[in-house]
Amino acid sequence: MTCVYALQALPASEIATAEAHIASCPDCQRELEALRPVVDRFVSWPTDVLCPSASLQARLALRIAEETGRPPVPPSPRQRSEPQWQQVAPGIDCKLLATDIERHRVSMLVRLAPGASYPAHTHAGAEELHLLDGELWIDERKLSPGDYNYGAPGASDQRVWSETGCTCVLVTSTKDVLC
Numbered sequence: 143m144t145c146v147y148a149l150q151a152l153p154a155s156e157i158a159t160a161e162a163h164i165a166s167c168p169d170c171q172r173e174l175e176a177l178r179p180v181v182d183r184f185v186s187w188p189t190d191v192l193c194p195s196a197s198l199q200a201r202l203a204l205r206i207a208e209e210t211g212r213p214p215v216p217p218s219p220r221q222r223s224e225p226q227w228q229q230v231a232p233g234i235d236c237k238l239l240a241t242d243i244e245r246h247r248v249s250m251l252v253r254l255a256p257g258a259s260y261p262a263h264t265h266a267g268a269e270e271l272h273l274l275d276g277e278l279w280i281d282e283r284k285l286s287p288g289d290y291n292y293g294a295p296g297a298s299d300q301r302v303w304s305e306t307g308c309t310c311v312l313v314t315s316t317k318d319v320l321c
Contacts, residue, residue: 144170148177182242233258239311246316251309254278259303267315269293276308 146152147160164170199217207214227235233255240249246267254260254276271278271291278285280302285291293299293314298321 144173145177148174148181227253231260234260241316247313248316249311249313252312253309254304254307256305256307257303258307259301260299262298262300262321264298264319264321265293265295265315266317266319267295269312269314269318271313272311274309274311276304276306278302278304278308278310 143152143160144164147157147164152160164174196217200214203214203216225237225239227237230236235253235255237251237253238248239251242248251274269292271280271285271293273285273287273289273291275287280291280299283291295315300321
């Protein structure tokens with residue numbers, strides 16, 4: 143159960159029970175901590191590798207039913223929650239994808255409205271930006287869809303703005319300093 147919980151593959155109806163058990167069981171707590179580094183590496187895996195198709199799940203349920211002599215248990219519907227866009231400043235919306243509290247890192251989709259700008263800032267750690275659509279200016283450099291920008295730790299961006307509006311994937315430090 144701890145492995146399935148760590149993979150976030152438990153049906154919603156079983157999560158509270160699993161959490162209560164893990165909280166009261168030192169063995170399960172150790173197992174969960176041991177699994178965290180492995181599960182964290184799954185972030186970059188394609189989801190179709192981790193989630194078998196509905197037909198495979200149904201065939202597996204039938205096979206288990208045949209072997210156990212019990213009626214098949216249909217797979218519970220997956221309940222995925224899509225992160226919501228949040229306005230963090232006028233003209234700037236973010237959709238949080240992942241947070242690494244220990245390393246002070248965050249991955250997010252960022253959307254700038256036409257004419258919006260991000261405040262001048264200094265990078266506390268490496269910043270990686272992948273522009274998906276629109277155009278984005280970082281100081282005097284214009285990025286187009288498909289462009290990548292690396293901001294070194296300690297470097298500063300004085301002006302980040304979009305004339306047309308844009309969407310990008312941003313991986314950065316939560317400790318950046320606004321100037």
